[in-house]
Amino acid sequence: MIVLKRTLEMKVRFTKTELDALTKKARKSGLSREGYCRRVLNGTEVKEAPPADVPVLIQEVRRVGNNLNQVMKRANALGLLDVPQLRKALEDNRAVEKLIADTYTVPSD
Template sequence: MKRTLEMKIRFTRGELDALTKKSRKAGLSREGYCRRILNGAVVKEAPPAELPLLIREVRRVGYNIDQILKRANSIGLLDVPQLRKALEDNRAVEKLIVDTYTTPSD
């Protein structure tokens, strides 16, 4: 959709500075930030650049725990309930990271 309509809004210096600061924190242009707010979106601060690496690492650890759990379960050598708890904790951390730093698609 091409935007062809324009509207002029006047701000005080403080209002414009606040808008600029909030839009930069969200990683958006001022216009994009305003559009999202007007459309009812909850705009969150942009995630740190290291976020994809962190999510990948948490998932890798979870995968490793899952593989150990499967092996331990098959041979009956390790404390399976403790491994199951570690896997649940890992998945909870992954969900927390994803929920904190991502927004549903607009």
């Protein structure tokens, strides 16, 4: 991973209204004003930070997916359950996990 050191500085002047708007948008995204500006300048879509319970939801979806995966492996080894149906449930779980993560996570700088 390449680490970029930000050594250059640029001064920008704002009106009170502009600075308040920038601060509000940055807070909603969970970023610093500087981080928010860099992302906007780089053309990255900046989303609001997720509610506090979203990381817990993602963790729970992953836990359920891991449990499904273990059950599917065991059922397949023993020839017991409907493995295609379990595989579909696992795929659905992973799709939900990806949807939640894509919706609520912000790429790092």
